[in-house]
Amino acid sequence: MGSIHVSQLGKAYKQYPGRWSRLLEWVTPFLGQRHRLKWVLQDIDFHIAAGESVALIGVNGAGKSTLLKLITGTAQPTTGAVTTHGRVAALLELGMGFHPDFTGRQNAVMAGQLIGLSVEEVTALMPGIEAFAEIGDYIDQPVRVYSSGMQVRLAFAVATAVRPDILVIDEALAVGDVFFQQKCYERIRAYCQAGTTLLFVSHAMGAVYSLCNRAILISAGRVALDSSPREVIDLYNAHVLHQREGKAPPPAPVRTATAEPGSDAAGRAADGSASRQAPADSSAPVAAPEAATVPEPAGTPPTASATTAADATAPSTVGSFAHGGATLDAVGLYVDDQPAATIVSDRVATVRVESRFAQGYADPHIGFQIRNARGEAVFMTNTYCMGQRIGPVAPGEAVRAEFSFKASLAPGDYTITAGVAEGGAGEGDFRQTLARQQDASAFTVLRNLDAIVWSGVCNLDPICELQRQAPAC
Numbered sequence: 001m002g003s004i005h006v007s008q009l010g011k012a013y014k015q016y017p018g019r020w021s022r023l024l025e026w027v028t029p030f031l032g033q034r035h036r037l038k039w040v041l042q043d044i045d046f047h048i049a050a051g052e053s054v055a056l057i058g059v060n061g062a063g064k065s066t067l068l069k070l071i072t073g074t075a076q077p078t079t080g081a082v083t084t085h086g087r088v089a090a091l092l093e094l095g096m097g098f099h100p101d102f103t104g105r106q107n108a109v110m111a112g113q114l115i116g117l118s119v120e121e122v123t124a125l126m127p128g129i130e131a132f133a134e135i136g137d138y139i140d141q142p143v144r145v146y147s148s149g150m151q152v153r154l155a156f157a158v159a160t161a162v163r164p165d166i167l168v169i170d171e172a173l174a175v176g177d178v179f180f181q182q183k184c185y186e187r188i189r190a191y192c193q194a195g196t197t198l199l200f201v202s203h204a205m206g207a208v209y210s211l212c213n214r215a216i217l218i219s220a221g222r223v224a225l226d227s228s229p230r231e232v233i234d235l236y237n238a239h240v241l242h243q244r245e246g247k248a249p250p251p252a253p254v255r256t257a258t259a260e261p262g263s264d265a266a267g268r269a270a271d272g273s274a275s276r277q278a279p280a281d282s283s284a285p286v287a288a289p290e291a292a293t294v295p296e297p298a299g300t301p302p303t304a305s306a307t308t309a310a311d312a313t314a315p316s317t318v319g320s321f322a323h324g325g326a327t328l329d330a331v332g333l334y335v336d337d338q339p340a341a342t343i344v345s346d347r348v349a350t351v352r353v354e355s356r357f358a359q360g361y362a363d364p365h366i367g368f369q370i371r372n373a374r375g376e377a378v379f380m381t382n383t384y385c386m387g388q389r390i391g392p393v394a395p396g397e398a399v400r401a402e403f404s405f406k407a408s409l410a411p412g413d414y415t416i417t418a419g420v421a422e423g424g425a426g427e428g429d430f431r432q433t434l435a436r437q438q439d440a441s442a443f444t445v446l447r448n449l450d451a452i453v454w455s456g457v458c459n460l461d462p463i464c465e466l467q468r469q470a471p472a473c
């Protein structure tokens with residue numbers, strides 16, 4: 001069974017001031033060091049027990065890929081150590097491990113050998129690999145003529161041809177088309193259910209919710225939070241929001257998961273366990289890693305349940321903050337103009353957001369988001385996106401926004417998050433968040449006994465038409 005133990009892990013790259021500095025340092029070592037160390041990971045400690053599914057989350061440049069490289073042994077740590085127990089299958093950078101001049105089949109054999117399979121074993125597995133990859137005759141073409149999607153298909157098919165003890169995936173699946181992604185997720189889920197330990201890097205939060213029961217937020221090369229996916233994604237979204245607005249990242253909530261100590265046995269053992277330790281002469285961190293560019297938080301509808309309904313109604317302060325420009329005085333759900341904590345699915349409901357502006361703004365807007373028990377956003381919009389311009393507001397002015405809709409949601413628990421912002425809300429426009437209240441209010445959707453029988457995230461209220469044709473006799 002696969003486990004991963006990471007202890008005091010750090011990684012620094014040497015940075016030279018000029019083109020010739022590296023060579024000069026090499027030929028004239030007695031003149032002293034010409035490089036400075038750039039630390040991209042520092043003081044990373046965690047333990048992943050066998051069978052856990054853990055997501056590594058963080059903004060671009062946070063250090064996630066570097067951490068995976070250290071764990072899989074494709075890069076060496078500067079400080080600390082990594083110990084893995086069990087056979088590791090990894091899908092890291094696209095094309096990594098494939099030789100462009102060899103065919104897909106030849107590369108599959110070589111990649112299979114790298115994960116400990118014999119040529120005979122890979123040959124026996126080849127029909128299954130070809131069937132999974134679905135790249136047809138390209139399997140006998142050199143990999144250099146493959147598209148990026150074809151490379152991922154082959155890489156995933158080979159890496160997972162046999163269930164590994166530990167599966168490490170770095171964003172790779174984002175390259176494939178949706179049908180291939182679904183096939184991969186099904187295989188990952190099946191392997192996880194059978195006991196595989198998963199370490200998964202993704203910016204697709206839906207996939208994180210769907211696959212993982214734990215998440216670790218990496219921020220500027222350090223562990224910012226190690227907790228449930230819901231809590232970690234909340235903090236990640238708050239990081240993204242703060243970074244977009246040029247603010248320092250918000251702190252993690254006080255409670256964090258505790259790392260369990262694991263084995264520190266050195267070297268690669270017969271059971272597939274491996275340990276990597278920094279060289280004894282590693283120097284101490286000298287500089288903080290640089291800030292990174294910011295992606296949009298992603299979210300797609302997932303399937304598996306990672307948190308309970310009770311979690312959904314627990315107030316979260318992680319993504320809440322007040323800029324000072326506005327306050328949110330009241331946020332709630334209303335049915336027939338009355339505050340409501342429950343609503344029958346498909347009935348009309350209203351989200352009411354009451355805000356007050358501390359100063360004047362030219363183009364403010366008010367928005368809301370509904371999240372389910374797993375913390376996934378099932379719907380969000382705002383006045384700007386709905387073509388309702390509030391227009392300039394004066395200091396002290398109060399604005400109430402009411403959003404009425406048919407609550408065609410699946411029975412379950414939901415929360416309402418509300419926000420007030422100033423500036424453009426279009427794609428790519430800069431926006432300043434004036435106030436935001438995460439999970440400000442909660443409600444429960446009850447089953448509508450008059451509706452059709454359905455399952456899923458929302459009732460699409462389908463119309464069904466049947467056509468029959470008598471058999472020709």
Ligand SMILES: Nc1ncnc2c1ncn2[C@@H]1O[C@H](COP(=O)(O)OP(=O)(O)OP(=O)(O)O)[C@@H](O)[C@H]1O
Nearest residue numbers: 013040058059060061062063064065066067289290
């Ligand atoms: N070989 C290298 N030499 C110097 N710096 C490096 C090297 N590889 C990575 N870095 C730096 O390390 C930092 C972390 O990079 P890393 O790729 O691990 O981030 P990430 O969290 O995986 O980002 P992304 O989400 O964009 O993939 C970045 O600042 C990057 O520029």
